[in-house]
Amino acid sequence: MKKAIIATMFAISSVMGLAAPAIPAERTPADARPLEFSQEVLRHASTATEFASDSRDVSIAAAERANITAAGFEATSIQPGTRMPQVISSCRNPGATCTLDRSVTATATISGGAGISFEVLNANLGGSYSESVTLGVSCTSPTLGQGQLYNAYLQGTFVIFTYNGTSGTAFLPTGIDCRVQAG
Structure with a gap:
């Protein structure tokens, strides 16, 4: 782009x-x-x-x-650092570390909001987001115990808004969150 x-x-x-x-x-x-x-x-x-x-x-x-900022737009909640629940990469190595190393392309998702475009949403939030980003997953786990997984998740900003009287939500990807989970 x-x-x-x-x-x-x-x-x-x-x-x-x-x-x-x-x-x-x-x-x-x-x-x-x-x-x-x-x-x-x-x-x-x-x-x-x-x-x-x-x-x-x-x-x-x-x-x-x-x-292009919309008179009918209102952000009711902006939550940076939100982790999506879907695992995008995972590894397991009991008694040792493991490394996640790959690239993933993530796209902004918008639900509801009377068909608001990404451009209008982004402009109303200050213009600092990208509709599609390629993120590098490069995380090394601590020493893992038996039954533990090391997972990578998309992280970004979750927005709850109204546009022309219709409620909507958006997830704007900004990074990766890696963490140990019980497997």
Whole structure:
């Protein structure tokens, strides 16, 4: 996703003359017309504040992001550090340690909320979450006893909200939680 944003931003800056082309282009009178970008390009560009060249660009992006904050949105509970119950990786080695080492791709889940999109939800929560993340599971257990398992779980922020009068919940993955469990 970031590669796509970088490519889009480079393409926009090249068209606008912000990046020097390898070969200077001649401008004809037809090239003087205003540039128009698709809504998709503008949406990606407005959320790419980490690539902004000055604070004015950041404030413009923040203002555009504010336009998608919903008047009908209210977060009634935000619970960071929530562990999901599903085990994503596990090991067992009585009397010794074991290591969990793999990658997992996790996607934000939204239930209810009158069809709220991830983009609107994220904007209303400050814009710091990703819809899909690849997380590295790299945990080493303490010495395990007989019957103990070492499990990895998705961890993230659980949100309870209302959107246009309809209740909803969302889980926004942010990391991994590893812990010893009785097996």
